[in-house]
Every structure is written in C-alpha cells, then in structure tokens.
Amino acid sequence: xxxxxxxxxxxxxxxxxxxxxxxxxxxxxxxxxxxxxxxxxxxxxxxxxxxxxxxxxxxxxxxxxxxxxxxxxxxxxxxxxxxxxxxxxxxxxxxxxxxxxxxxxxxxxxxxxxxxxxxxxxxxxxxxxxxxxxxxxxxxxxxxxxxxxxxxxxxxxxxxxxxxxxxxxxxxxxxxxxxxxxxxxxxxxxxxxxxxxxxxxxxxxxxxx
Amino acid sequence: xxxxxxxxxxxxxxxxxxxxxxxxxxxxxxxxxxxxxxxxxxxxxxxxxxxxxxxxxxxxxxxxxxxxxxxxxxxxxxxxxxxxxxxxxxxxxxxxxxxxxxxxxxxxxxxxxxxxxxxxxxxxxxxxxxxxxxxxxxxxxxxxxxxxxxxxxxxxxxxxxxxxxxxxxxxxxxxxxxxxxxxxxxxxxxxxxxxxxxxxxxxxxxxxxxxxxxxxxxxxxxxxxxxxxxxxxxxxxxxxxxxxxxxxxxxxxxxxxxxxxxxxx
Numbered sequence: 001x002x003x004x005x006x007x008x009x010x011x012x013x014x015x016x017x018x019x020x021x022x023x024x025x026x027x028x029x030x031x032x033x034x035x036x037x038x039x040x041x042x043x044x045x046x047x048x049x050x051x052x053x054x055x056x057x058x059x060x061x062x063x064x065x066x067x068x069x070x071x072x073x074x075x076x077x078x079x080x081x082x083x084x085x086x087x088x089x090x091x092x093x094x095x096x097x098x099x100x101x102x103x104x105x106x107x108x109x110x111x112x113x114x115x116x117x118x119x120x121x122x123x124x125x126x127x128x129x130x131x132x133x134x135x136x137x138x139x140x141x142x143x144x145x146x147x148x149x150x151x152x153x154x155x156x157x158x159x160x161x162x163x164x165x166x167x168x169x170x171x172x173x174x175x176x177x178x179x180x181x182x183x184x185x186x187x188x189x190x191x192x193x194x195x196x197x198x199x200x201x202x203x204x205x206x207x208x209x
Numbered sequence: 210x211x212x213x214x215x216x217x218x219x220x221x222x223x224x225x226x227x228x229x230x231x232x233x234x235x236x237x238x239x240x241x242x243x244x245x246x247x248x249x250x251x252x253x254x255x256x257x258x259x260x261x262x263x264x265x266x267x268x269x270x271x272x273x274x275x276x277x278x279x280x281x282x283x284x285x286x287x288x289x290x291x292x293x294x295x296x297x298x299x300x301x302x303x304x305x306x307x308x309x310x311x312x313x314x315x316x317x318x319x320x321x322x323x324x325x326x327x328x329x330x331x332x333x334x335x336x337x338x339x340x341x342x343x344x345x346x347x348x349x350x351x352x353x354x355x356x357x358x359x360x361x362x363x364x365x366x367x368x369x370x371x372x373x374x375x376x377x378x379x380x381x382x383x384x385x386x387x388x389x390x391x392x393x394x395x396x397x398x399x400x401x402x403x404x405x406x407x408x409x410x411x412x413x414x415x416x417x418x419x420x421x422x423x424x425x426x427x428x429x430x431x432x433x434x435x436x437x438x439x440x441x442x443x444x445x446x447x448x449x450x451x452x453x454x455x456x457x458x459x460x461x462x463x464x465x466x467x468x469x470x471x472x473x474x
Contacts, residue, residue, distance in 0.1 A: 022243055022270045030275045042270070065239055095330040 009046075013054070016043040020058045024070065024083060031152040031175070033073060033080035073153065073174050082153060084178045105149055107133045109176055113185050116202055118160070118169035121146075145170065183207040233260070252345040253375040253388055254335055261349055280316055281324055285333070287311055292343055293355060293362045298374065299340040348374045366390055367403045381406045 019042040027034050039058070040051050047054055055070075062068040062083070069086040072079060093099070111127045112119050119127075124145070129136035134144075146168075149155040153175035160169050183197075186207050190197040198204050233247045240246065244266040252259045264271060277285070287308050292300055306321045316324075325341065328334040332346040343351075352372055355363055364385035366373045373385040384403040386394075394402045401408050 018242060019270060022266070023273060025243070026271055026274045032275065065243065096327060 012044045012046055013057075016047050016054050017057045017061060019043070020054060021061045021065070024058070024062060024068075024081070025066065028068070028083040031082070031154075033075075033082050033153060036079040036081065039081065069178075071174075071178055082175055082178070084175065101144060101148075104128065104133045104144060105154055107131055108145060108149070108155065108170065109172060109180060110185050110189060112170060112172055113182060113206070114189060114200075114203060116206070118158075118171040121157075121168045121170060124170050149173070181207075229260075248349060250345070250349060251389060254337075254342065254345065256389075259345055261346060263350055267354075280312070280314055281320075283312060284309060284316060284321065284324065285328065288334070288341070289343060289347060289351065290359065292341065293359055299337075299342045302336075302339045302341065305341050343374055348372075368394060379403050379406070380412050 020039050023039060023042045024034065027038075039055070040048065043051055043054050059070045062070055063086050067086050067089070068083050071082050071084055073082060074080075107128060108124060111124065115123075125134070125136055125142065128134035134141050145155060146157050150157045150173065153173040155176070156171045156173045157168060158171070159166055161167055182203075186197045186200060186203050189203075190200065197207075230249070233249065237246050245262065245264050248261050248263055250259060250261060251257075288300075288305060291304075291308060292298055302325075305325060306318050309316050309318060309321050325334065325336075329336050329341075329344070332344040334347065335342045335344045355372075364373045365371065366376065366387045367379075367384045368386055368390040371387075373387055376385055376387045377391055378385055379401045381401065382404045386402065391402070395408060399408050400406060
C-alpha cells in the first residue's frame with residue numbers, strides 16, 4: 001500500500017470512529033437502546049467489514065472523552081447497545097429530570113430487589129399505590145413502567161406461565177443491573193428502617209454476588 | 210449542560226486549584242474533533258457569566274436525536290423566528306401558544322405549553338412576566354442559523370461588534386449596543402458611544418414607552434404627523450440659546466421619528 005493510500009485509509013478509519021462516537025452521543029439521551037446496525041451505518045463502506053475494529057476504537061473514545069461505557073445487550077437475535085457511566089460520579093440532577101418518574105422507578109426497583117424474585121404486576125400496582133408513588137386507579141400512569149422503563153431497559157416486563165395462569169411480572173432490566181449497585185439499594189432501605197444492611201440477610205447475600 | 214462558574218476543579222496536588230479557563234481549554238482540545246465546545250459567555254438577561262456546552266454540527270447525525278420530534282422542532286423554529294422578528298424580542302404566552310396554528314401538522318396547546326416549560330428549563334427560552342424571550346442557550350447555539358436565515362434581524366453591538374440579542378438601541382441613530390457594553394462605557398463617559406448624544410436614563414424609559422404606544426394605538430401615526438408639522442414650524446421660528454432645552458426637544462423628536470419609522474416598517 002502506498003503511503004498516500006495508507007494515510008487516506010487511516011483518515012477514513014478515524015473519520016468512521018468519529019462519526020460513530022458522535023452518533024452514540026446524540027442518541028444516548030433518551031436511554032432507548034441503540035441498534036448495532038444503526039451505529040454501523042455511520043462507518044465508511046470501506047470499513048464496514050472491519051466494523052469490529054472500528055467499534056473497539058469507538059468504545060475507547062467514548063470512555064476517554066465522555067466517561068461513557070458502551071454496553072452490549074443481546075436481545076434475541078439483535079445486538080443492542082446502551083450507554084452507562086464508566087464510573088459513578090456525583091453531579092447535580094439535570095433541570096429536565098422528571099423527579100417523580102425517578103422516584104417511581106427507584107420504588108419499583110427497590111421493591112423487586114427486596115422481594116427477591118420477579119414481582120407480579122398486581123403486586124407492583126398495589127405496592128406503588130400504598131407507598132404513594134402511583135395511585136392504583138391511574139391506569140395510564142402504569143405505561144411509565146410497562147412501556148417507558150421497559151424500553152429503556154430499566155425494567156423487564158415479561159409473561160410468566162401459560163394460558164389462564166399467565167401473569168406479567170416485573171424484574172430488573174439490564175440497564176438497572178449496570179447502573180444501580182444492589183448494595184446501594186440495600187443501604188438506602190436499611191437507613192429508612194433505621195437498621196443495619198446485614199439485618200436483611202437474604203438481600204445482603206445478593207449484594208455480595 | 211449549562212453550569213454556572215463557581216469553584217474550580219482541583220489538580221492532583223491538593224493545594225493547586227486549576228484555573229477554570231485552562232480546564233475548559235483542555236476539555237475543548239479533546240472535544241473539538243467531535244464538533245463540540247464549552248463556551249464561557251455572558252447571559253445579559255440574568256447579568257451572570259455562564260458556561261455552556263455547545264454542539265456545532267447540524268447534519269444527519271445531530272438530527273438523529275430522539276428527544277424532540279420533527280414537529281416539535283418545527284414549533285421551536287417558529288417560536289424563535291417570531292421572537293427575532295419583533296423589535297422588543299419577546300412574545301406573550303398566548304402569542305407563543307397560538308403559533309401552533311401556523312403549523313401544517315398541529316400540536317395541541319397542552320403539548321405546546323409543556324414544550325415551552327421544558328425549553329425554559331433547558332435555557333432555550335426564558336420566561337419573564339409571562340413573556341417569552343430567547344434563552345442564553347438559543348442565543349449561542351443559533352447564532353449561525355440566524356445569520357444564515359434571518360440576516361436582516363441580526364445587529365452587531367457598536368462597541369464589541371458581537372451579535373446583540375438583548376440590549377439598547379441608541380435613540381438617535383438606532384445603533385444596537387449590549388446593555389453591559391453600554392453600562393461599561395457610561396462608567397467613563399455619560400454619552401451614547403455611537404453618536405455622542407448625552408445620555409440620561411430617562412431616554413431608555415421614554416424609548417420603551419413609545420414602543421408600547423406604537424404597538425397599541427392605531428391612530429398614533431396620524432397624531433404624530435400633525436404634531437411633527439406643527440413642531441417643525443415652531444422649531445424654525447424659535448431662537449433658543451438654552452442648549453439643554455434644545456437637546457430635550459431634539460430627543461423627543463428623535464424618539465417620535467424612531468417610533469414612526471418602526472411603525473412604517
């Protein structure tokens with residue numbers, strides 16, 4: 001390969017990496033997973049076959065520049081990506097964060113964790129109602145959990161069982177697993193009850209896993 | 210990402226605070242290849258220095274964002290163009306919401322209200338006494354957009370030569386000046402920097418009042434044209450050695466001329 005074509009080749013490669021990084025940055029804000037195919041579209045045709053190499057560099061750049069971690073999630077036969085923070089850091093909440101939604105999510109995730117198993121949806125609605133987070137008659141409000149948080153992969157909303165015994169249940173989604181340390185949840189609960197986290201032995205064991 | 214300048218970061222040596230400016234420069238060196246930058250700028254509305262994270266690219270990648278739909282972005286464009294096309298650069302809440310009627314595919318008034326609130330939180334718009342102005346983020350992000358699509362409404366500050374979105378117009382020659390630039394100049398010399406007219410705070414007050422009058426009354430122009438004719442005949446007959454009085458009447462004439470000109474436009 002001549003020097004000129006080598007430089008051109010490097011330029012194309014660097015450009016592809018840059019475009020992918022920019023794309024991920026623009027897409028990550030709504031927390032909906034990004035399809036691998038959508039990222040690959042940003043790569044120059046010459047490098048589509050070497051997309052793995054490109055993506056390795058993309059991950060490195062996202063970490064270096066923004067402190068982002070690109071996490072691969074397998075969804076049946078598709079590959080999706082979500083963006084989470086590489087390291088936890090304290091920062092003031094964004095002015096556009098919906099604090100009520102955040103509280104509902106925290107409540108749901110805590111309830112699932114403390115229960116130790118996927119929570120049936122009726123149980124979830126009852127819990128949210130009793131804790132004052134979401135009124136039981138607020139049917140449209142439930143879409144927050146069944147649609148938004150599920151799409152964002154904070155929760156998984158799935159059918160368990162067959163026929164008449166089939167029920168929908170809520171469990172932690174992959175994003176919650178990556179973003180939220182279980183130890184943190186237990187500590188908060190312990191503080192709320194004025195106890196030591198170790199008092200909750202079952203849950204405490206799970207935080208050590 | 211809009212943060213106010215407060216304390217600076219610390220270097221690894223605990224006793225060495227890093228200058229914010231150097232910190233921002235280092236960050237900008239890293240994010241420049243991604244067509245982004247952090248800018249320190251002045252928010253004229255709140256009289257504060259602010260730090261803004263900006264994206265400079267407008268292409269298919271930046272359009273891939275899913276926070277706002279195309280319809281919502283169209284509404285935003287309508288809003289900012291409307292605000293920019295009005296002299297006072299602000300519109301009432303009702304005016305803002307009614308703009309949805311100008312859209313082909315409408316959005317509901319409730320949606321419009323929610324969007325306006327969200328854009329205020331994001332500093333794209335500012336709401337003061339139920340009137341909407343451009344927020345500091347829009348002023349910085351859309352500078353190129355306005356220059357390209359609305360060059361006629363863009364005015365450069367007489368003093369610093371940068372775009373004026375909020376400021377004062379000289380009552381005599383209509384040159385635009387940032388309020389901050391004007392105040393800094395007035396600390397040394399009590400004259401309008403552009404035409405050296407003596408400055409008095411009353412002039413700003415009078416100017417604002419006359420603007421309101423032209424917007425309200427239909428018959429204002431008729432009344433003024435009669436007055437101007439009588440004034441001209443009086444002025445030519447009067448021999449007035451009192452400079453102050455002359456200047457005062459000159460100022461009033463200028464204000465009226467300015468209002469008439471704006472009414473005609």
